[in-house]
Amino acid sequence: MLQTKLIPRTASAHEPPMLIKSLLAQSLKYEPQREIVYRDLFRMNYLEFNRRVRRLANTLTALGVKPGDTVAVFDWDSHRYLECFFGITGIGAILHTINVRLSPGQILYTMNHAEDKLVLIHEDFLPLLNAVKADLTTVEKYVLITDKVYADSTVGNTVPDGFEGEYETLLEKASDEYDFPDFDENTWATTFYTTGTTGNPKGVHFSHRQLFMHTMGLLTYVSGYECVSFKSSTDVYMPITPMFHVHAWGFPFLATMLAAKQIYPGRYEPEMLLRLLVKEGVTLSHCVPTILQMLVNSPAAQQFKPQLSRWKVIIGGSALTQGLAKAALELGIQVCAGYGMSETAPIMSVTYLNDEERPLPIGEQVNLRIRAGRIAPFVDLKLVDDHGNTVPHDGHSVGELVARGPWMTQGYYKEPEQSENLWRDGWLHTGDVASISPDNWIQIADRTKDVIKSGGEWVSSLAIEDLLSRVEGVAESAVIGLPDDRWGERPHALIVLKPDYTGKVTPAQIRASLQQQVEQGDINKWYVPDRVIFVPEIPKTSVGKIDKKKIRSEMREIILNA
Template sequence: MIQTKLIPRTTEAFEPPMLIKNLLAESLKYEPHREIVYRDLFRMNYVEFNRRVRRLANVLTGLGVKPGDTVAVFDWDSHRYLECFFGVTSIGAILHTVNVRLSPAQILYTMNHAQDKVVLMHEDFLPILNAVKDQLTTVETFVLISDKVYTDLNAIGQVPAGFSGEYEALLRDVSDHYDFPDFNENTWATTFYTTGTTGNPKGVYFSHRQLFMHTMGLLTYLIGYEALPFKSRTDVYMPITPMFHVHAWGFPFLATLMAAKQVYPGKYEPAMLCKLIVTEGVTLSHCVPTILNMIVNSPLAQQYQDNFSRWSVLIGGSALTKGLARAALNLGINVTAGYGMSETAPILSVVYLNDTERALPLDEQVEFRTRAGRIAPFVEARLVDEDGQFLPHDGETLGEIVVRTPWTTQGYYNDPERGAELWRGGWLHTGDVASITPDHWIMVADRTKDVIKTGGEWVSSLDMEDALSQVEGVAESAVIGLPDDRWGERPHALIVQKPGYNLTTEGIKAGLQSRIDRGELHKWYMPDRILFVPEIPKTSVGKIDKKRIRSEMKEQILS
């Protein structure tokens, strides 16, 4: 790093730290009467929201939470979760957003590893607690969360042993005055756990500064460049990505900063999601392809088609296939893709159509809308080979994506070896194989562990899934590589059919072969085996679980 001359500083000059509390404070300046809505059960404006955040701070400090302590949350996507995003972090404590879809053993590991002190738990997850409670090593008390409070507090019944009380009742009994302190912007703010192919879940962590800067990155790209239409004056935001998954991709921080109307759907149910989109006027959401596929193929989709025309959806977590994109666009949904990972908070790229690309017919835009996106502001992204050497951004050369941003995690909590592997060479290694075009498009080919190496060729499982998605009647597909004595590996596919179709292996292979004959697909893109299944195995955050698919298909072949 070069030597520079620092600006002189007056002794009493104040340099405001970048803190999450400052994002919250902005919500009261311009549109404090906009609403935050939870299902069809609860609504409040930003004035009341700020009061409730301060009440939560008083509840937590009353329970003994001090700066540096960890508070865990088990809840569906709700206004309460949003309150925790601000109330826990703004007192200097650490918010642990627990992945409720992990196994009880994995949840136990993450809670002990994060050293949770206080746990806020929705009653729906009490069976998980009952399975692990006796093995928790640091938890001192629990707070019960229940939706029943909105009709009758007394309907909750007996608060379980070990609980200090119920969330709403505790908030009701404390003051709504709390002066959030200033502290170092590099203070640890949040943690959550991401699973890999081996070992225990890894603890990812972020500071106030990192989350503040990630919010500024989203603000620049979404509002400044209009990569997604999101204007606080008219837009209504509803996440359909779990809030335990990378802070719902950081959008709740942005929506609160902008005092945009926010809608939280609780547990994901197609009927409720469609109802909220219509009744609350939702205009912006984000989700994994599985959720969008569920909505697009819902019997309610055609009924609500007129309302979908104002709805923009950002897809991440897994690749957006052309088949799903076209199905959504045919319903009027403005669908585009983005790219990132848990360790990058997560935004690295979002589809941005320039003037020339926006002028293309919608069907031609699909090629761009399904890419991983253009590199986001303040993100450095490069390609490297296996020796760590940089590769050209020519749109053809494949390499691993490595990145540096103001908001990437600095490692894994209490796991220096895996943290050093993540950051080898001073760049964060994503594990994704891609090309980058001269005009900054990222085109992800595959995860390094999912690329199929067959006959000396690299075959992208994502490209194969994209090809299968365009076969009429295919609702969803997954492709994995399995060992082959002759070719090294060969692709195998799982397919879920749309209702009312009766697809055959021969018919699908004939469709692929016609595209191969026309030169649209390489010959290696013909799967050796196609299995029709009722559903495709997913991970805890809705991604295709290729590790499980590989294991199960190997067993089938061997048996």
Template sequence: MVTTKLIPRTPEAVEPPLLIKSILAQSLRYEPQREIIYRDLFRMNYVEFNKRVRRLANMLTGLGIAPGDTVAVLDWDSHRYLECFFGVTSMGAVLHTVNVRLSPAQILYTMNHAQDKVVLIHEDFLPILTAIKDQLTTVEKYVILYDKVYTDLNAVGQVPAGFSCEYEAALRDESDEYDFPDFDENTWATTFYTTGTTGNPKGVYFSHRQLFMHTMGLSTFVCGYQAVPFSSTADVYMPITPMFHVHAWGFPFLATLLSAKQVYPGRYEPEVLLKLLLSEGVTLSHCVPTILTMLVNSPVAKQVDLSRWKVIIGGSALTKGLAKAALELGIQVYQGYGMSETAPIMALTQLNDTERPLPIDEQVDYRTRAGRVAPFVDIRLMDDDGNFVPHDGHSLGEVVARGYWMTQGYYEDPERGADLWKGGWLHTGDVASVTPDNWLIIADRTKDVVKTGGEWVSSLDIENLLSQIDGVAETAVVGLPDERWGERPHALVVLKPGTDLTADSIRQMLRDRIEADHLNKWYLPDRILFVAEIPKTSVGKIDKKRIRTDMKDQILNT
């Protein structure tokens, strides 16, 4: 430890803690008349939003929530969820954003493990609650969330048996005065659960300081360095990534800080998403590749002007084929990189003055990289022996990271937490290179690299080649056991409607491309299987574990 000289402190001086309530306070300072919108059901400005956040805090206090207690939310992306982001955390309680796409048994585990005390639940998820309610061990109160209360006044106040209140009616009965207290900035603010390849879901947690710093880092990157240009005066934000998934990648905090116009679409329905996109002038969204694939392949997409829409892709790799298809529709598409454990932003597409004027075909290579390493994030590459690998754009190593907003472990799971932070660096499990000018280029997940004939072949590289074949809508590549070569790549392919491609024709096009680009012959998959859809995880990522296990026999016997 270096010996330094600390600044003298005056006993009366105050250094305010970095709290989420400070982000909320900014929303009233400059553009409080801007709107927050929920589908075509509800609109409010930031003045009303701040009042509702305080009413929520009063409601939760009345239900027995005190600092340190956990409040669970099961809802679609909504203004109510945004209110919980600020109301629950700013009173010193912990917000548990429940992944409603998990199985009922997994949801039960996460709610008991998080020790949820009060549950806010949308009526659409009542069947889940019915299946697990008798096994919940810590929940004391339930609040029902209805959409119909915004269109049917008679619906307001309808409270199912066993519930304490209906959200909207309860808020209306509460005072909009609530003095959010100061407390230690390292106070636990949020928790959610991420599934791995084995064992129960892991509880990831973040403090007020970490979420405050993530918001500042994101602001620096997108507002300052213009990675994905975001302006409070020119942009309208709509997430197409669930708010239960890493706080919708942190953008609701940033949009609220800037008092930007926000649009929340509720349940993801293609016609509703497109309607809101056009009617509300949405300019910034983020989603997994599956959602963007669905939109760019829609006939409607070719009939409307999407040239103002910027989309950040995360969760799975953005292929060159999908990037080209989006750019040809005028959609400005970007790649983001991060993990649930990193809050999540670690890298994001950022074109500099030299790269920005390039033709679209030349930009694709940059836009499909993991991105430039974000401000205040320290990323290194590490070999199997724990040595750092040079950032020369060629050398590969596991991505390890440090930063102001990385989770410190897993809740009540010190063994997996120690493995995550082995050697004092957060281990991502991704293999990558880093260029001298700060571009992160993911080669593959360590468990997804195909080890064949003594060569390491990137499944992402093969997916990129397949995605650029006209008629291929979506693809996934996995390595499967091979007696001779150890492993060989196998591909699942979803074709666009009306396409007459065959496995042989795809293999020939791949062979031509591999020869033209002087790529290794190992990149040619042994088998190509056509499927109606690619298996996905609960957050929309390609589920390669499931492909390798549940579908292995189907692939090998085709």
């Protein structure tokens, strides 16, 4: 290690740790009157929000939660979830954001594995809890969450047996005086579970320092560029990514630090989302492509086109296709892509157009906006081949994308071998095949397990999906590779048609549209799927990504026999 000269320490000097409570403290400095809104049910300003976070801290303490204990939360995206981001972590406890879209068996595994002590749960998810409650090994107490308290103040007096009380009622009884302590910034703050291709879900964990640094990195990235800029004086933020999924991509921490107006939509319903967009003047959101597709295709979208023209949307989780990007841009939505993963907290790159690219007409910007973005500040990314050798960043050569940065997880909870494999050779291995241009643009080619080897050529399933998105009538597609005796593998496509095109477009026409591009020399023949099958919907994972694992395992015979 390099020998350096350290600054002498003064015994009485203050060295503040990087803690989540410091992000919260900033919210009262400049714009404490700004609002946090939950659906059409509840609103408060930052003064009240801070009081409620302190009340939550006192409530947790009264329920016996100590530093190092794990508190599980089942809820929709709400102001309560935001309070938990700060109240649970602020007392030195660990926030476990439960993925409510997992199966009961998977939820049981994650809760026992994380050693949850207290559970805060919305009544909508009580059937999930009841399915596993008898087999929970560490949970001691439960608190009910219900939206009914906003209409009926007596609801808090009637809670299920075995529950300590109702969330709002408990907060109301608690003191709003609480002095959040200092502690080591490397203290474990949050955990959640990510599902892989095999085995049980894996516990990803982050420290206060990592989440503080991620917030600073995110602030650096979104402070200038107009597509994803976040200016607290003019922007209104509404997540459309579940808060259980990588802390809603980290934006709630940033929005709170900036005291920006925040809107929490609860259960995702197209009409409610559009109503909140219009009524509350939402200007910044993030979501997976499925959600944006749902909103773009909504009959109300054209009606609200003037309001949508001020909306900026970051797409992640799955690739942003050219077809979806164009449809959004035609409505005036400033759409662009970002890239990250659960293990990286998640930001690794976001679209950034430089001085030469920004003046380009929107139509010419599409190919840039659908890329995975430019490398984020403080993040190092590179490409490696199967032997760990560095692959050139020339915009053409591909390799596995590996990463390093100050906010990336150290590994998986109680999984030392998988943690070592994740961080082999000192780089976090993403499992994504990509190229990097000399000016730092990332282009994801595919997941290593999804790339198709056909006729000796590597074929990207994402590239085929992007080509299909441009075909008239195609709403959504998923492409997988299946074994082929002659060519090794061949691509097969599942397609969801737009409602007006059902019965008017055939699989042969879809294939013919791609074959025409082959004849024009735009693509090679390996990109034309062997089969195109129309389906009512495409299987998704618990966080809205196309579930190619499920397609391969459950739909293989259907595809091959079509």
